[in-house]
Amino acid sequence: MINPQSAALLRRIPGRAVTYAVMTVLAVIFMIPLLWMLSTSLKTRWEIMAWPPQWVPETPYWQNYADAFAKYPLARFMLNSAILVVLNIAGALISVPIISFGFARLRMPGKRLLFILMLSTMMIPGQIKLIPLFSFYNSLKLIDTYWPLILPSFFGEPFFIFLMVQYMRTIPQDLDEAARIDGASTWTILYRIILPLCKPPLTVTIVFSFLWTWNDFIHPLIYLNSFETYPISVGLAFFRGRYSVEWNLFMAATLVSIAPILIVYFFAQRYLIGGLATAGLKG
Amino acid sequence: MKVRRLSFTLSIVLLLAMLGPFGAAAQGDVVTIEWWSVASEEYSEEAQRGLVEQFEAEHPGIKVNLTILPESGFTEKMTTTLGAGEGAPDVAFFWDNNWFPQALDLTPYIEADPDLGPETYFPGFWTTRAVWQDKIVGLPLGVGANFVMYNKAVFDAAGVPYPAEDWTTDDYNALVAQLANPEQRIWGGDTPRGPYRAIWQNYGAFPYSDDSMTVDGYLNGPESVASYTWLWDLVATGGTPTPADLEILGTEGTGPVDLFIAGRLAMATLNQGHMLNAVEAGVEFGIVPEPQVPGNDRYVNAWSLTASVWAGTEHPDEAYEFLSYWVGPEGQRYLMEHGNLFPSIPSALEEYEGADTEYAQAFFRVLELKQVAEWANAHPCKGTVLRAANDAWDLVMLGEIGRDEVQATLDSLAPAAQAALDECRERLGG
Numbered sequence: 001m002i003n004p005q006s007a008a009l010l011r012r013i014p015g016r017a018v019t020y021a022v023m024t025v026l027a028v029i030f031m032i033p034l035l036w037m038l039s040t041s042l043k044t045r046w047e048i049m050a051w052p053p054q055w056v057p058e059t060p061y062w063q064n065y066a067d068a069f070a071k072y073p074l075a076r077f078m079l080n081s082a083i084l085v086v087l088n089i090a091g092a093l094i095s096v097p098i099i100s101f102g103f104a105r106l107r108m109p110g111k112r113l114l115f116i117l118m119l120s121t122m123m124i125p126g127q128i129k130l131i132p133l134f135s136f137y138n139s140l141k142l143i144d145t146y147w148p149l150i151l152p153s154f155f156g157e158p159f160f161i162f163l164m165v166q167y168m169r170t171i172p173q174d175l176d177e178a179a180r181i182d183g184a185s186t187w188t189i190l191y192r193i194i195l196p197l198c199k200p201p202l203t204v205t206i207v208f209s210f211l212w213t214w215n216d217f218i219h220p221l222i223y224l225n226s227f228e229t230y231p232i233s234v235g236l237a238f239f240r241g242r243y244s245v246e247w248n249l250f251m252a253a254t255l256v257s258i259a260p261i262l263i264v265y266f267f268a269q270r271y272l273i274g275g276l277a278t279a280g281l282k283g
Numbered sequence: 284m285k286v287r288r289l290s291f292t293l294s295i296v297l298l299l300a301m302l303g304p305f306g307a308a309a310q311g312d313v314v315t316i317e318w319w320s321v322a323s324e325e326y327s328e329e330a331q332r333g334l335v336e337q338f339e340a341e342h343p344g345i346k347v348n349l350t351i352l353p354e355s356g357f358t359e360k361m362t363t364t365l366g367a368g369e370g371a372p373d374v375a376f377f378w379d380n381n382w383f384p385q386a387l388d389l390t391p392y393i394e395a396d397p398d399l400g401p402e403t404y405f406p407g408f409w410t411t412r413a414v415w416q417d418k419i420v421g422l423p424l425g426v427g428a429n430f431v432m433y434n435k436a437v438f439d440a441a442g443v444p445y446p447a448e449d450w451t452t453d454d455y456n457a458l459v460a461q462l463a464n465p466e467q468r469i470w471g472g473d474t475p476r477g478p479y480r481a482i483w484q485n486y487g488a489f490p491y492s493d494d495s496m497t498v499d500g501y502l503n504g505p506e507s508v509a510s511y512t513w514l515w516d517l518v519a520t521g522g523t524p525t526p527a528d529l530e531i532l533g534t535e536g537t538g539p540v541d542l543f544i545a546g547r548l549a550m551a552t553l554n555q556g557h558m559l560n561a562v563e564a565g566v567e568f569g570i571v572p573e574p575q576v577p578g579n580d581r582y583v584n585a586w587s588l589t590a591s592v593w594a595g596t597e598h599p600d601e602a603y604e605f606l607s608y609w610v611g612p613e614g615q616r617y618l619m620e621h622g623n624l625f626p627s628i629p630s631a632l633e634e635y636e637g638a639d640t641e642y643a644q645a646f647f648r649v650l651e652l653k654q655v656a657e658w659a660n661a662h663p664c665k666g667t668v669l670r671a672a673n674d675a676w677d678l679v680m681l682g683e684i685g686r687d688e689v690q691a692t693l694d695s696l697a698p699a700a701q702a703a704l705d706e707c708r709e710r711l712g713g
Contacts, residue, residue, distance in 0.1 A: 046564050049532065049545035051468040131366045138370045221356040222363050225317075237353030242323035243556025244540050 041065070041252035048247050061248070068239075068253040076228060077235035078257065081214055084149055084231055088213040091153030092160055092205050097198070099156040100164035101190045105176060115165070122158045126218070134222060148223040149216075153209065160205045167201040168194060203271040210264055232257045314601045315346040318609075319361070319372040321354045324556045325425060330622035337617065338608050345601045368595065373602040374609070377421050377591035380660075386420035386591035392603045393419050399607050408587040408627050411656040422610035423587035423627045425618075429481065429552050430583070430649045431455075431574070435567040437462060437469060437549040446550075448571050448648070452482060455550075455574040456517050462549040463522030471522035472550035473529065473539055474514065478676050479669060480655055481573040484582040486510040489658065490668050490700065495708055498701040502672055503693035509576075511689045515679050519686075524548070526680050543568075558642055559623050570645035572652060583652040587627045664707035671703035672696040 002010070035055070040048055042060040068074060102108070103115050137148040171194060179189050195202070217233040224230055236257060239250035265272070318335075322328040328351045335347045350372070352360060358379060364371035365385045377386050393400055399422070401409045408423040431446070438445055441462050446454065459471030475482055479490050488506035491498045501507065517523060524532065524539070532542055540557040542548040544564045551557075552573065561568050575581045590610045592602040608614050615626035619635060625646070626632045637643050659665050675692050678684045684692055 046541075046544050049541045049547060051545070051547055130363050134363050135367045135369060138367065143370055217356070218359060221352070221360055225350045227351055234353060234356065237355045238322065240353065240355050241556070242321065242325070242354050243554060244324070244560050247541070 037251045037255055040247055041255055043248055045246060045248050064248045064252040065256070068249040068256070071249060072235055072238050072253075073228070074232065074235060074253055074256065077230055077232040078260075080229060081231035081233070082260075084146065084220075085210050085213045087146070087150040088153040089206050089209045091150055092157060092209045093202070095154050095156040096160045096164055096205055097190060097195055097202075100161050100168055101194060103161065104165045104168035105173075105189075105194070106186070118156075118158050119162060122162075130218070130222060137223060143223055144225040144229070145223075146229070149213075149219055157205075157209075160201075160208070163204060164198065164201045167198055171197055200271065203268060207264065207268050207272050211261060214261060313344050313346045314598050315348055316373040316596075316598055316602050316605055317348050317350065318605065319350045319352055319357070319375040321357050321376070322351050323354065324559050325624045326618045326622045330618055333621055334609065334614055334617050338605060338614075342604060342608075345604060347605055365593075371593045371595060373596040373598060374590065374592055374606050376424075377589045380415070380663075382591075383415045383420045383589075385594050386415075386589075387594045387596065387599055387602075389419040389421070389592065389603065389606075392607075396607060399611050403612070404627050405587075405629060405650070407585065407654045407657065411654060411660045412587045412589045421589035421591035422606060424590045424610045424615065424624075426585065426587050426625045426627045426632070426650060427554050427556070428583050428585035428646070428649050429554055430570050430572055430646065431472075431550050432543060432553045432558065432561065433550045433569050433571070434543060434546055434548070435569060437546055441549070445569055446571050446574075448645075450571060450574050452485070452513050452574045452576055456513070456520055458550065459517060459522040460520040463520065465521075468547055470524050470528075470542075470548050471520065472517075473548060473552055474517060474523050474680065475552065477669070478510065478514075479665065481582045481584045482513070483507070483510045484653075484655055484658070485573070485576045485579055486513070487576075487579050490665060490672065491662075491704055493662075495662060495664060495704065495712075498668065498697050498704055502668070502700050503690065503697045507693060508690050511675060511679055511693065512686060515684075515686050515689060518680060518682055555625055555646055558646065562642070568642070570642050570649070572649045581652050582655050583649050584655045585650060585652075586656060663711040664704055667703050667707040668700050672700040 039055050039057065041064055042062065043054075043057045043064075044061055047054070047057065103111060133148070134143075137143055140147075142148055175193050176189050179193050184192065214231075215233055216231075217237065220231050220234050221237075224234070236250070236253055239246055239253060320326075320331055322331070331349060331351070335349050338347060339345065357376070361371070361375065361377075361379070361382060365382055368385075371385070377383060401413075404413070404423055405426065408426065412423040413419055413421055433446060435445065441464070443458065443461050446458060455472065462471035463469065479488065483489075483506075486506045486509050488504070488510045489501055490507070491501045524542075529539060532539060539548055539551050540553055540560050543551040543553065543557070544561055544566050558568075558570065572581065572583060590606060592599060592606055596602045612626075612628050612631055615624060615628055616631050616634065618624035619626050619631060625635065632638075632647070635643060638647075672693075675689075675696055678692060679689070
């Protein structure tokens with residue numbers, strides 16, 4: 001005799017099996033580009049286009065990884081990227097809460113207009129800003145330094161501010177008022193009361209800052225001239241020659257370069273998805 | 284405690300960063316000029332740094348600061364700095380014709396230079412890459428050209444004789460059909476990258492009249508119809524990769540060299556850089572010019588890269604000194620001997636180490652043909668007109684029109700192309 005709980009469980013098994021089968025198939029499909037990268041990174045250059053394609057090369061050519069690092073200073077490029085990531089995250093963590101708190105909590109004439117103005121800057125394509133920004137930084141003698149790549153983050157990224165403002169608005173005002181009655185200053189309210197409650201949007205800010213900075217190609221390309229200062233995004237582009245691409249080395253270098261992103265995503269995915277959901281951005 | 288630790292870590296990172304690319308560049312006593320370049324199959328970074336060392340040893344008053352940029356970002360960076368009118372390099376490739384207005388007019392320097400002039404270079408490259416609107420805007424570095432490379436192993440396996448240099452467009456289509464082997468995923472040959480290049484000009488086809496006034500009778504004239512019909516026949520063989528195949532399997536728009544070397548494309552329209560790739564890969568291959576049309580002039584899509592001095596340079600004399608060294612006989616010889624450059628200077632090209640090889644000889648013969656760029660450079664509206672008439676290309680490539688519909692398709696596009704030409708002529712001139 002099967003008890004009702006077991007019977008219900010048994011009834012659910014076929015449905016669950018189908019769900020897991022579909023999810024596994026989808027996961028494999030989504031993994032194909034990554035697996036192809038791995039496979040390509042272990043082939044000699046002229047095996048890549050061979051037919052029929054070999055997913056697992058007969059003789060894995062691990063030397064590609066050494067060759068990629070020998071050809072260009074990838075470790076240096078990755079260190080440069082790491083420096084930029086740390087500074088951009090720091091900039092975002094300093095600027096975004098302060099600006100967001102102002103928009104979400106403080107009273108000021110024209111605040112709404114300023115907020116709309118700030119949001120409207122998100123709609124300006126980046127390419128349009130390149131030349132004026134280049135002129136601006138050149139007039140400050142900051143070309144070929146990291147300043148143009150980190151200063152903007154210390155002045156607030158509109159997307160993160162929007163996210164944080166939306167989240168802060170969901171926190172009851174009573175908390176601020178109670179703290180103020182207890183003698184807390186505006187700074188104390190921000191850093192002791194509000195920010196500890198803003199972990200989801202802060203996580204999104206950190207993760208997206210990381211991803212955007214790590215992957216940014218055009219800004220380092222435009223602002224930096226010295227080879228040894230290039231981040232990994234620019235460094236990888238050197239594997240594309242004028243007439244051909246060394247796909248095997250390129251894929252080896254790319255796999256190494258995305259490892260930090262995968263690691264960050266692996267550990268942060270729960271917070272990231274939770275952050276997006278609680279901030280109302282999940283589709 | 285946590286905040287302190289974080290502050291300490293941030294301070295260390297900032298300090299480390301300050302030691303690196305945050306400081307200002309030191310000023311030396313000598314004149315420093317900025318040179319932006321790319322590394323390629325023809326001139327590696329090492330070769331170019333070696334050239335700088337040699338130049339500086341011979342010119343102690345000039346220091347050259349070489350910046351090597353990735354090929355895929357050079358255009359964006361140059362366009363930004365030239366657009367800003369500041370921060371551009373003293374010397375660089377000006378490979379985009381839109382940059383020519385910002386190149387220093389080198390005419391007085393060339394007139395005063397006893398060692399360098401139009402006679403130094405291949406005439407075709409001087410007229411197409413150095414002279415613009417009666418000014419000398421740069422010097423042509425290296426030579427490149429499209430030609431058809433054929434994979435001997437694929438021909439041998441199919442028992443098909445190699446093509447001869449005097450082959451025709453009909454021969455090409457016949458070979459594609461013979462060599463294609465769908466079971467083994469082998470294509471017989473590729474399609475041209477676009478219309479009105481070598482094969483179109485071999486048919487005598489041009490998109491509009493030489494005086495840049497009329498489209499009718501040119502875009503839809505008998506020569507153009509013959510060219511598009513030849514393309515229709517080629518696509519109909521089923522032996523060519525589709526546009527989607529090439530998008531996926533080509534190499535970032537530079538040509539399907541990987542497919543060719545893997546033996547999956549029996550013939551491919553490639554260039555001298557790909558030729559060097561094939562040599563490196565140990566592939567047995569031959570080279571022939573793009574197929575001709577009997578009785579007509581024969582053309583080659585050839586190029587050289589314009590290297591220029593930026594008009595905003597603060598050191599024009601020193602910049603020219605370096606430019607004339609880099610792109611002059613000394614520099615091109617150096618890059619040929621320490622890299623793989625094919626010089627645009629005939630006397631230097633003759634000294635190419637592999638000049639006696641079969642492939643190099645074939646490449647040199649291709650360079651003797653008339654150049655597509657001569658008409659194209661004299662007609663700045665070509666691109667605009669072709670964009671207006673692009674449907675013809677797409678419809679044929681996708682097999683969406685019948686062979687007998689080519690004429691009607693071109694007729695239908697002529698008014699839009701004429702309007703584009705009229706608008707462009709007002710803007711850019713004839």
